[in-house]
Structures are given as C-alpha cells and as structure tokens.
Amino acid sequence: MEGGGRVSWMKYGSFVSLFVVLLAVWFRSPQNAVLDDRLDTVLSSLLRAEKKVGVNNVARPKVAIGFGGCVDLLVDGVSFLNKIGISHTENPVHYDYLENAEQLAQSFAYFFAPGAAAERFMLNETLFSELVDGARDLPGNRWAVGGNAPVMAGRMANEGCDVLLGGSYSTDFIDVLPEHITVAGEVLDEPDIHLILEYSAGSSWGRYTSRRANRYIIHSDDRNPYLSSMEEFAKKLKDFNPDLLVVGGLQMMDNFPFQSGERDALLSRLSDLLSSSSPQIGIHFEMASFVEESIMEDLLHYVISHADSLGMNEQELPNLLSLLKGSNITVLSDPNPRVATVLDQMREVYRILNQRYTDASTEGDTEGTKARGKPLTRLHVHTLAFQAMIVTRDSKWKNTMSATAKASLTANRHVCGSNDIDPSKARLIMDDSFSVSQREGSQRIPLQENRPVSCWDEDDYEICVAPVLVCTEVYQTAGGGDNVSAAGLVLQI
Ligand SMILES: *[C@@H]1O[C@H](CO)[C@@H](O)[C@H](O)[C@H]1NC(C)=O
Numbered sequence: 001m002e003g004g005g006r007v008s009w010m011k012y013g014s015f016v017s018l019f020v021v022l023l024a025v026w027f028r029s030p031q032n033a034v035l036d037d038r039l040d041t042v043l044s045s046l047l048r049a050e051k052k053v054g055v056n057n058v059a060r061p062k063v064a065i066g067f068g069g070c071v072d073l074l075v076d077g078v079s080f081l082n083k084i085g086i087s088h089t090e091n092p093v094h095y096d097y098l099e100n101a102e103q104l105a106q107s108f109a110y111f112f113a114p115g116a117a118a119e120r121f122m123l124n125e126t127l128f129s130e131l132v133d134g135a136r137d138l139p140g141n142r143w144a145v146g147g148n149a150p151v152m153a154g155r156m157a158n159e160g161c162d163v164l165l166g167g168s169y170s171t172d173f174i175d176v177l178p179e180h181i182t183v184a185g186e187v188l189d190e191p192d193i194h195l196i197l198e199y200s201a202g203s204s205w206g207r208y209t210s211r212r213a214n215r216y217i218i219h220s221d222d223r224n225p226y227l228s229s230m231e232e233f234a235k236k237l238k239d240f241n242p243d244l245l246v247v248g249g250l251q252m253m254d255n256f257p258f259q260s261g262e263r264d265a266l267l268s269r270l271s272d273l274l275s276s277s278s279p280q281i282g283i284h285f286e287m288a289s290f291v292e293e294s295i296m297e298d299l300l301h302y303v304i305s306h307a308d309s310l311g312m313n314e315q316e317l318p319n320l321l322s323l324l325k326g327s328n329i330t331v332l333s334d335p336n337p338r339v340a341t342v343l344d345q346m347r348e349v350y351r352i353l354n355q356r357y358t359d360a361s362t363e364g365d366t367e368g369t370k371a372r373g374k375p376l377t378r379l380h381v382h383t384l385a386f387q388a389m390i391v392t393r394d395s396k397w398k399n400t401m402s403a404t405a406k407a408s409l410t411a412n413r414h415v416c417g418s419n420d421i422d423p424s425k426a427r428l429i430m431d432d433s434f435s436v437s438q439r440e441g442s443q444r445i446p447l448q449e450n451r452p453v454s455c456w457d458e459d460d461y462e463i464c465v466a467p468v469l470v471c472t473e474v475y476q477t478a479g480g481g482d483n484v485s486a487a488g489l490v491l492q493i
C-alpha cells in the first residue's frame with residue numbers, strides 16, 4: 001500500500017509545491033508564513049502516518065533489552081568546563097580514552113566544533129570523581145535514568161510493550177523506571193554515573209563554535225563493562241519468551257582495561273545467548289560510539305552476525321562500513337550528511353553483511369546453524385535531518401512507513417523534551433528534494449509536505465526516508481538515538 005500510487009503522488013506533490021510557491025509570489029506574503037505552513041503540513045502528515053498503525057495494547061508485545069545502565073548527570077558542557085577551570089585548547093586531538101584534564105580539553109575540542117556525538121572512557125578515577133563533584137553543584141544540572149538499555153526499555157514500555165530489562169541497578173534507580181518493566185540483574189548500592197556535557201548549536205568555547213547541538217559523554221564505569229546482569233537475564237529470558245530481543249550498551253566495554261581474555265569470554269557468552277534464542281525472535285543491536293578496532297571486530301563476529309536489525313547514527317554508520325571494507329575505523333564523519341550519502345552507505349552495509357551471512361552459510365554445515373548467524377533484514381539510521389530505513393521485503397518487520405514517521409516525530413519530542421510538538425520550535429533542514437544515490441543519473445525525490453515519508457523498492461528491500469522536524473530549543477540530546485530507535489521498532493514487531 002505504501003508504495004502504491006507513488007508516481008502520481010509525486011507529480012501531484014511537485015504541482016502542489018509549485019502552486020504554493022506561485023501563491024506566495026502572487027500575494028507577496030512573507031516567506032516565513034509559507035515556511036510555517038509547510039512545517040505544519042509536514043507535522044500533521046507525519047502524525048497521520050504514525051497513527052496509521054498502533055501498538056497492540058491488548059496483547060502487549062514483549063521485548064527483552066540488555067545491558068546495564070547508569071545515572072546520567074547532565075550539564076551544559078561549556079559552563080561546566082569553565083567552572084572547573086578546564087580552559088579551551090588550541091589543539092584538538094582524538095583520544096581513544098582519557099587520562100587527564102588536558103586530554104579531556106583536547107578531545108572535547110575535537111568533537112565540539114563539528115558537533116559530533118562522542119563518548120569516552122576516563123581511566124583516571126580521581127579525575128572522574130572530581131569532575132562529577134564539579135558537576136553536582138553546577139546550577140542547571142539534571143539527573144536522569146541513562147544508558148541505552150534503560151532508555152530503550154522506558155520508551156518501549158511507554159509505547160505499550162512489556163519489557164524485561166537486563167541490568168544491575170540500585171533500588172532508587174529501579175523505583176523510577178516506568179511500569180511494565182521487569183529488571184533482571186544484581187542489586188547495587190551505587191549506580192555508575194555518566195557525565196553528559198550537552199551543548200547547543202552555535203554555542204562557543206574559546207575559538208570554537210559548535211555546528212549543531214550534541215553531547216560529549218564521560219564515564220568511568222566499573223560494572224557495566226562486565227555485563228554483570230547477563231546470567232540473570234539469560235535465566236529469565238526463557239520464561240519471558242520475548243517477541244524481540246534488543247542488545248545495547250556494549251560501548252561500555254570499549255577501551256576498558258580488561259584482563260586478557262575477559263572481554264572475549266563475555267562476548268562469547270553473549271553470542272551463545274543470542275544464537276540459542278529461537279530464530280523467530282527478532283534481534284536488534286543498537287550501535288554506539290566505538291573507537292577500539294578490536295572490539296568492533298569482536299562485535300562483528302559475536303553480535304552483529306546474530307542480529308536481524310541494526311540501529312545507528314550518522315557517525316556510527318561510516319565507522320561500521322569502513323571496518324567492513326577492511327580499512328581503519330573512522331571516528332569523526334560529517335555530522336550533517338546528505339540523504340544520498342547515507343543511503344549509499346546503508347546499501348553497502350546491508351550488502352556486505354548479507355554477503356558475509358551467505359558466505360558463512362555455504363561454507364559447509366559443520367558448525368551448524370549457530371555459527372552462521374542471521375541475515376540482516378532491517379537497518380535504521382537516525383540523523384539530525386532525517387530518518388532512513390532499509391527493510392527486507394517479506395521479512396518479519398511490519399509497517400516500515402509508519403515506523404519511519406514515528407522515529408522522526410520521536411526525535412523532535414525527545415530533543416525538545418515534550419510529547420506535543422510545537423512547530424514554532426522546529427525547523428526542516430532536509431533539502432526540498434533528495435537524490436536516492438550519489439551515483440550519476442540517480443532519481444531525485446521531492447519532499448512532499450503532505451506525504452513526507454518517501455518509500456520505494458530496490459532489490460529485495462524497501463527504503464523509507466522521513467524528514468525530521470529538528471528541534472530548535474534543545475532540552476536534551478543524550479538518549480535521543482535510543483528513544484528514536486525504540487520508537488521505530490515498536491511499530492515493526
Ligand atoms: C589523574 O587526575 C589527577 C587529578 O586531576 C591528576 O592529579 C593526576 O595527574 C592524573 N593522573 C594521570 C595518570 O594523568
């Protein structure tokens with residue numbers, strides 16, 4: 001249905017846009033009024049697309065989500081650095097992990113100007129506690145439930161799912177989780193704290209000005225890297241019998257000083273858990289900011305090969321792709337990529353991962369199905385300006401068009417911190433039309449206000465792209481990807 005009548009809609013759409021432009025010229029109305037109208041139409045059309053399908057609230061879908069979590073301490077990044085006396089540096093440097101204040105300044109500078117999301121492990125515990133103490137009494141700070149797994153769990157529970165959440169938390173933490181979440185894990189006295197340095201578009205630090213709103217995260221976890229809830233989670237998983245299994249939070253293992261062999265053992269255990277779940281159960285892996293090459297290799301082998309579905313942002317996509325193509329991982333990419341660029345990267349990731357699956361399957365059956373893993377049937381990339389999904393036709397994933405719309409609306413709701421979208425706090429930054437590929441002669445698709453989600457078929461999959469009504473009064477960026485990814489998944493199970 002989604003694809004039907006696409007061409008005629010497209011013609012109609014460009015006719016309408018032309019008509020709107022002509023009207024505007026004719027009446028010499030201020031350009032802003034036209035823009036406002038356009039935004040209102042996109043908003044109402046996205047809301048209509050989102051509502052087209054609902055979550056089954058009678059038989060609530062069951063989702064199991066691991067691992068870990070933390071308490072987020074959110075501060076304005078620039079005020080924080082100023083307050084604790086970390087001055088801006090002339091020398092942006094990329095570090096895999098941090099050991100002192102100078103490195104923090106250099107690393108922050110590296111990501112702040114382009115406005116790219118980053119997350120780094122702080123090896124120096126003394127410095128980490130000093131930073132947390134500094135943030136504790138910074139005016140305007142906020143505490144929130146954090147970590148991929150709890151945030152995705154919260155979003156899914158709020159959207160009508162029953163959730164099994166794998167993580168070790170304090171009782172205070174568990175008390176503030178939404179209803180319909182059952183926790184599997186150990187009980188802790190003190191949760192791990194993550195320090196979130198938020199900044200808005202155009203904020204300045206020394207000679208740097210950030211191109212877009214984003215955050216820089218510092219953590220020094222000592223529980224999360226060990227996936228300490230995994231055994232409890234595995235035990236409860238059988239009886240829970242989920243429709244979907246979601247894995248996230250593994251970036252806490254990145255650059256963590258494990259003893260030799262420890263990380264391998266943990267990931268291998270996780271791999272067993274994933275491969276022993278029934279093939280009918282969808283497995284989604286949420287990527288994150290990984291910089292250690294060897295853990296990326298391990299993830300490919302132990303986790304990604306078992307996933308039916310992947311979610312990631314515009315930084316994580318080229319990072320994964322360069323690894324798949326055998327080059328070094330990329331730690332910083334364009335934070336505002338074009339649709340064509342992202343779609344080409346998505347097609348390649350989809351193709352390479354499925355080729356690997358096919359190769360593994362034909363390499364003789366000596367190791368059985370488990371070693372083969374699963375083909376990739378769903379890939380969701382969330383960017384500031386748009387949401388894009390590739391979903392294999394006739395796979396288990398339903399309602400791709402509505403899911404893309406919901407993901408897009410959730411991006412605004414999360415960043416603005418309000419369930420009701422206020423068009424006066426939103427902006428469309430996607431172009432009026434986009435090319436479906438960077439290849440020469442590729443088709444261009446106009447952005448139609450009254451049908452903003454564009455879906456079309458290619459090879460064995462469908463692609464959907466939806467513009468985001470980018471929030472201009474940022475409340476919070478951290479956790480955005482998790483809310484957006486979870487919202488997209490909810491309509492597809
Ligand atoms: C760790 O941080 C403390 C406090 O900022 C500092 O004095 C010390 O030099 C740091 N250690 C290393 C190894 O950089």
Ligand SMILES: *[C@@H]1O[C@H](CO)[C@@H](O)[C@H](O)[C@H]1NC(C)=O
Nearest residue numbers: 292293322326327328329330
């Ligand atoms: C890849 O990384 C290695 C190790 O950091 C480095 O020696 C090599 O020059 C890099 N290669 C490329 C193509 O950047």
Ligand SMILES: CC(=O)N[C@H]1CO[C@H](CO)[C@@H](O)[C@@H]1O
Nearest residue numbers: 151154155413414417418483
């Ligand atoms: C605005 C929004 O929906 N953000 C949510 C992201 O998920 C967490 C956890 O469920 C919520 O607390 C936020 O409100």
